[in-house]
Amino acid sequence: MSAHADAEEHFAGSNRLFISVWVWLLLLTGFEVFLGYIRLPVIYMLVILMGASIIKAALIVAYFMHLRFERLNLVLTIVPALVICICLLLVFFPDSFRAKDLRYSGPPPPAAEK
């Protein structure tokens, strides 16, 4: 038994599963490209594209990077810390709208007097 355990490492997930994950990733990518060509307002585009990308990232992390089959300890160490740090990065984002509002958008200034 132990010789057998030594000969083969445990690696959960079948080729069939990985191929179906790959197909899903391709379908989501196709959907994203399609979305680029129906001109939605940029805010909807951003939300849908980011949603699709987060699903894709989750599929890659869970199945290709095998995190779904790792111990819950490891998942809880990696995922929440990362999500919180990335959310913290968002804190300064609203300042960009202030910066845009500071931009002069009136009529062009009169030509300087000679």
Next chain:
Amino acid sequence: MATEAQALAGDWGGGVHPYRVGHRKLGMWLFIMSDSLTFSALLMGYAYLRASNVWPEPFKFYPSIVFSSVMTLVLLSSSLTMVMAVSASARRDKSRARLWIIATALLGLTFIILHSIEWNHLISEGLRPFQLPQEWVEKWPGSTPLFGATFFGITGMHMFHVFTGCIYLFVVAARVNKLKHEDVEISGLYWHFVDLVWMFVFPMIYLLSVYPRK
């Protein structure tokens, strides 16, 4: 209760792996965490600049979107071949694992070549890190010249990761007989991470800036 306490002491009392992974794999996970923060910060900086400026939307269906979509396909397929490599390595089928790893690295090189061609299209149009082509300035008046800085900065950083990943994979392929299964798996983690980053770069950089039809 006693058994639970024993189990906890068993896990955290030292001398075992509480995460059930080796220290190398844990190290790669920590590296991936820090690297994903690097890319998050770059993309956040890009989003900030984009929201606070007039932003060009220059990516035409051909060549840019076609090339970047094919690049996405190539990178996703390379992730699949990498999974096959890890799966073969788990079965101790070292020679097949080596072939799959080499296939992955070759797909990575294909990505770099396609991306270089795509960069070349934009550079020949006149895009520079701190300067827009004259045609773009006329089409999107007042747009920021930092477009090029974010574009070349983010995609260049990603391409650098793909490049180092290819070197890493070729080294792993060459030494696969000496390496443990977990080492192959760790190289897979890095490669999938590079793929994962592109899943954010591609929509944010390319798909949000497709050239308006009409």
